Amino acid sequence: MLDLAVHSGEGPQPLKEIAGRTGITIKYLEQIISKLVSAGLVLSSRGQSGGYVLSRPAKEIHLSTILTVLEGPLIPVPCVGNAAQCSQTTQCVTREIWQELSQSIWNTLDAILLSDMVRRYQEKQVNKEDIMYHI
Numbered sequence: 255m256l257d258l259a260v261h262s263g264e265g266p267q268p269l270k271e272i273a274g275r276t277g278i279t280i281k282y283l284e285q286i287i288s289k290l291v292s293a294g295l296v297l298s299s300r301g302q303s304g305g306y307v308l309s310r311p312a313k314e315i316h317l318s319t320i321l322t323v324l325e326g327p328l329i330p331v332p333c334v335g336n337a338a339q340c341s342q343t344t345q346c347v348t349r350e351i352w353q354e355l356s357q358s359i360w361n362t363l364d365a366i367l368l369s370d371m372v373r374r375y376q377e378k379q380v381n382k383e384d385i386m387y388h389i
Contacts, residue, residue: 255315255320258296258306259368259371262307265303266307290324295315296309312367313367316363316364316366317364318366329352331352333346333349334352334353
């Protein structure tokens with residue numbers, strides 16, 4: 255998703271190019287992109303100039319949405335998502351802590367937009383070039 259966002263103005267991105275830039279194998283990218291297309295986060299086009307693009311601007315996509323699509327519920331232990339998983343949930347102190355941790359993780363990921371990640375990526379690229387220039 256970050257690679258698609260960084261290259262969003264360049265038209266559809268073939269998996270081969272994404273793989274080359276990211277170091278992720280095409281086979282694994284196929285699995286990832288399939289989930290992202292099914293979730294409506296990415297659009298695909300076929301043909302010689304085909305590839306993948308974001309379905310909407312990066313400033314409208316939360317990191318929490320991406321991770322939920324790719325990883326499923328963002329919960330550290332099963333009982334946080336479903337209290338019926340454990341008979342001790344009403345007395346369990348650790349479950350409360352896991353719930354707080356889960357909420358903190360969710361709040362953090364939900365506050366980060368894909369456009370924020372692009373900005374961070376671009377800042378690192380500028381710094382990288384500056385360092386290389388001074389060497």
